[in-house]
Amino acid sequence: MPLRFTTAGESHGPALVSVLEGMPAGVPLLANDVDTELARRQQGYGRGRRMQIETDRIEFLSGVRAGETLGSPVAMLVRNRDWKNWSEIMDPAPLAADADGLRKRHVTRVRPGHADLTGILKYDRSDARDILERASARETTSRMAAGAICKVMLRELGVHIGSHLVHLGGIDAARPETLPADLNAVSDRSPLRTLDAAAEARMIERIDLAKKEGNTLGGICEVVVTGLPVGLGSHVSWDTRLDGRLGQAMLSIPAVKGVEIGMGFETARRTGAEVHDEIAAAPGRTRTGHVQRVTNRAGGTEGGMTTGEALVVRVAMKPISTLMRPLGTVDVATGQSAQAVAERSDVTAVPAMGVIAEAMAAFVLASAMLEKFGGDSLRETQRNLDAYLARLDERVER
Template sequence: MTRFRFTTAGESHGPALAAIVEGLPAGVPVSAEEIDRELRRRQGGYGRGGRMRIESDRAEILSGVRHGETLGSPVTLLVRNRDWANWTAAMSAAPVENEGDDEAMRRVFLPRPGHADLVGSLKYDRTDARDILERASARETAARVAAGALAKRLLAEAGITVGSHVVSIGGIVAGRPDEMPEDLNAASDPSPVRCLDAEAEGRMIDAIDAAKRAGDTLGGVVEVVARGVPAGLGSHVSWDRKVDGRLAGALMSVQAIKGVEIGLGFEAAMRPGSRVHDAIRLDDALERGGGYGRAGNNAGGLEGGITTGQPVIVRAAMKPISTLMQPLETVDLRTGERAEAVRERSDVCAVPAAGVVAEAMVAMVLADALLEKVGGDSLAEVRRNLDGYLERIRERGVFAGA
């Protein structure tokens, strides 16, 4: 069975990050420039820290692509860390001469509340939390975005688009337009906070500035919308085949994400069923839904773990970043004494970038579900299989007189 899967490797201040993507059929158009555009989008957003001024992420394609097309073999992507030049001793894979110098080795003994520093140190039996935080860092998401760019390209070839926008930052909620823009990223990317509401944008920027002055950080909520998703991806038959579960798991795996909603999400728990469920209507113009439409999309494009043909709408809640310039209390891992948590260079707010990362994760889940449904070793075969499936769901049922 053809399936899309990926893995990443690398540390925040190591030589590079890497992603290996498996399952892409042969013949998918791929370029480093297209991946680089996604990487640049991830680096943007008001409230980012000094690291974004150092890094200028670019992808190197090491395998799986020839003359601009995938080969059907694993694709390896490399994103080099420019800051590595300042960390060659502290992050050296080999022993170094001044290993006993804690400051030179950038050792961390004061774990940050809310970060993996302490629990990772306990789990892996490390005293220096640097061994944990380097991999736990959200810098890793650069590799996810690079891999997600490949998934987006495959989905685009199947008529599926994925975009995102910021719903809220620091409790400031953006107004929702009566009709979402067809090209969501074209509408949201020009905003410094990737927000569709100009008035809320200004208040979000002011809140980020205030948090920076206070040595604090802010979180928020992003929304991802996938259009063109055909009905029938995923399955109700087993827990791990449900697309909503796969989406929730993928987004919850992103650093600092603490909550996921699909469609109405938690609001659905507050309403009676008559104001939650989407009435079913016939509409033979909705070919990707088999000619069945909905009165609304409170379900967020998913029912019973299966896509409905409506846009897939997912929101992810990001907590404030755990590195504070006015640090919280912690415990020194060497002595057990009370101390202030370490200050690492960090962002004040990374919510706009989180939307780009969330897009990548949603795209990879949907690419996997698409290939699970239609299969195919080449892009042409995937298209033929998808066209055949869509034709079948158009012909069946009421349209076939059954």
């Protein structure tokens, strides 16, 4: 069956749920493999108080036994520690309402830039909390859980995924000509997950200023994937093109407004000679078909397929829509002008967004690997991949 995942849960509900279907049997998996990724999502300078309340841990409900996946759906539960403070507000059962007919902590002063207003109009609700609790980026915890398992599977097949922050609040971080072999081992040591210490210091000052101003900041992270074989994805149908699938996955992350692969938008400003990658023979590079792109301006895809070069995806996140000095809005309960509600929030969550982007990339790439190589067990998938790589070697030998 195709690889897929679903999530459930509200930001202040009792728990979050993640169900991953289609993962082959035999993938080595411990709860710590997932918990480590969840902890990475909670890091980053500029995060709010929620990160101090929650310590995310998963509970396997199904699909894993004796440290390995079984081939059946992997169901995971992440409990919200803050539920005890919200149980009356979020209780599924009918409860007594406030004098105006709404529950405590109801939201009618909708926030510009959030799902609040559009959601209550679409779903015919009177309280935007019915929308914002699910639209919250807290939902990405469930995605991280599914993506963590995909990362383990990819790692077993020789594929590695990392990320780093390249821009925040108007400040660019210098990208080293050669990235560290273990990108996350280096970027995770930074409170902003950047490789440029000088830029990091200026970014921290910018975050501190934005916090004093009651404002928020956006930025850009770069996801880098190595070890992919040539030929994942396809050129033959619009919905099988890998770059399109990656774009959809990244744009589904809350507050993400832009995605580019390789040079991205810059390619529109250059000539063809400045954009396209020359190809040279490279005996011994099996996963690229024994060739190499002299440059990697395309970012690892051509014609909707992987080239075997490093896949480079940049993801842009807008500033978070909850401001401590709120913008003007309309109170949907009265129709009068008002200041938007100020929910507990972050000044910036761009470093965490990079980690979430890794998880979404892992899901898309694991899906593409299983589509091409199949297998009900990891060993079968590995054999099929090995056979494909052996065929690439035979082409060169001939």
